[in-house]
Amino acid sequence: MxxxxxxxxxxxxxxxxxxxxxxxxxxxxxxxxxxxxxxxxxxxxxxxxxxxxxxxxxxxMTEDETIHLTMAMANSGEIVDLSGIDGIKVDKHSTGGVGDKTSLALGPMVAACGVPVAKMSGRGLGHTGGTIDKLESFRGFSTEMSPAQFVKNVNEIKISIIGQSKDLAPADKKIYALRDVTATVDQISLIASSIMSKKLAAGADAIVLDVKVGNGAFMEKEDDAIALAREMVEIGNGAGRNTIAIISDMNQPLGRAVGNALEVREAIETLAGEGDKELRELCLTLGSYMLLLARKADTTEEARVKLENSIRDKSALRKLAQFIEAQGGDSSPVFDTARLPSASIIQEIKSEVSGYVCGIKTSEIGLVSLALGGGRETKESVIDLSVGVVLSKKIGDWTESGETIAVMHGNDPDKVSQAARKLLDAYSFSDLPVEKPSLIKWILTKDGIHEISR
Structure with missing residues (x-):
């Protein structure tokens, strides 16, 4: 009124x-x-x-109200100007999960195909560090640079990651802090506007969203994940940014590794054509849509071939090394992962029963990494980049009693001992065969929702 x-x-x-x-x-x-x-x-x-x-x-809130709220929060502070970067800038955002190291492999793959990757990332508060924390596994790596240098790096090598500005969508930061203490966090329009206000302020021309669903995700139910994805796609397209969303499974950690340097190692293995098949598949799917939105391919099938070629000819692996060097880091671990930070204690965790793995409490695996020192409980916490867990068994795998189900990496014997029990309790087993969960469940575009099983 x-x-x-x-x-x-x-x-x-x-x-x-x-x-x-x-x-x-x-x-x-x-x-x-x-x-x-x-x-x-x-x-x-x-x-x-x-x-x-x-x-x-x-x-x-209605669709229009949600868009108005998103744009008001996006315009409450700095709007990043990426006009100095050649080509269509496509951003990728994940709603977060355990073992989600996708950006570490996806960025170099997409950049190797000629799409500019100009990304703003933050540090993590939780079970592991954020993308920047993980990248600091490369000695000397820094995201501190001038906007001019950021633009120069993207134009010259097609990829750069800079720290998130404190002036980016300050309204969202203030409103979210209030939501956190008033039991109003889990409302779809408020969640969607919070995420998208920062994405729109970050200046990308198009956005690919990876919305996680499952016991290790913010959205545990598929209907809720679809509703959130649909809302964000509507906001993005309503704001003039071509936006699509992929809904992917988080009922178990993504890939095998949970922990900063361990996740970097797994990302490097993916770029080398090895490593976990699920992580590779998610990178290929997300990357295909990034290439499509950037008009570097006419179909997702053509885009996928280009991304696969970047792995096969090692151009994506070389792009990662080039990116690390451009930001002051030692790139030698890209070609020799033994040079990454490593823990002093490496302990195999043995199953106490025989059976098929029928469930993993994904969030508990994240807490294991946190207990070992791999994450932050407060903003002031110091992360141990070397610690974490590598899973040997996942849902659907048969396990004999006494067989290794995971390998724990730590530096404190007491923490390792306590975390071992927590990890064992996160697994459940069945005498009957269990179907492996499909990784990619739905794809949402402005034209509607499409079911997919990969």
């Missing part, structure tokens, strides 16, 4: 907008913009914003 003050200037009252949303009415672009701007700048108190968020939690 709008009012005129004594000077004849239009103004709004937050209490009226709370009531409007409480009653299920639709807010205008101007009203949503007022809420975001005035809350970010401190003119709306937390108690009123909390009431508004709870009203949204119960009443929901």
């Amino acid at each position: 709008k009012y005129l003050n004594k000077k004849g200037v239009l103004f709004m009252r937050m209490i009226d907008l709370i009531q409007k949303k409480r009653d299920g009415e639709i807010l205008s672009k101007e009203e949503i913009g007022f809420i975001v701007t005035d809350y970010t700048e401190g003119r709306i108190p937390d108690y009123q914003m909390s009431a508004f968020l709870m009203a949204v939690y119960f009443r929901g």
Whole structure:
């Protein structure tokens, strides 16, 4: 609702907008913009914003309202200008999961095919570090550079990763902190707008989303993952960015490795044509759509062949080394993974029963890595890049009693001992054969949703 003050200037009252949303009415672009701007700048108190968020939690938002909220948050701070980079810039975002080292392999593969990869990444708070933490497994690697150097690197070698700016979508940071303490985190429109506001502010021309589903993901139910993916695809396309989403399984860790340097090693193995088949498949699928949106291929089949060739002729592996060197890092581990940080204790964890692996508590595997020192419990925590777990058995695999199901890497005997029990408890077994879960379940584009099994 709008009012005129004594000077004849239009103004709004937050209490009226709370009531409007409480009653299920639709807010205008101007009203949503007022809420975001005035809350970010401190003119709306937390108690009123909390009431508004709870009203949204119960009443929901329309597609237009969600787009308006996303754009208001995206425009609340810096909008990254990537116009100096040649070609169509395609960003990839994952909703997160255990063992998700996709960007480490995918970026060089896509860059080797001529698509500019200009990525902003952050550090992790949780079971492992973020992409930047993992890349610091290469001694000397740094994301500290000027915007001009960032653009220069992408134009010259097609890939660069820079630290996420604190000025990127500051409204989202403030609103999310309030959602976290008011039980309003798990609302689809609020989740989607939070993710997409940062993606849109990051300046990409097109976006490929990897939405995880399962017991190791934020969305455990497939219907919820589809709803989130659909909302984000609508936001992206509504904002003029060609956006697609892939829904992938997170009922077990992605690949085999969980832990920073261990995940880097697995990504290198993938680029060398070895390593885990699931990680390779996800990279090929995501990469195919990145090439398609960047107009470097006319079909996903053609794109896939190009990506496979980048692995076969080692150009993707060389691209990773070139990228590491351009950002001050020692690239020798790319060609000799023994040079990556390594733990002093390597312990095999043996199964206590015989049977088919029928379930893995994925989040518990993440907590094992955290307990070993591989993640941050607070922002001030120091990560041990060398520790983590490498799984030998996954869902559907037969295991004999006494057979190794995982290998633990640690530096503290007490932490290793405690984490071993936690890891064993994360596995469940069946006497009957168990079907391996399909990795890629759905693909959503502006034209609809398509089921797929890979």
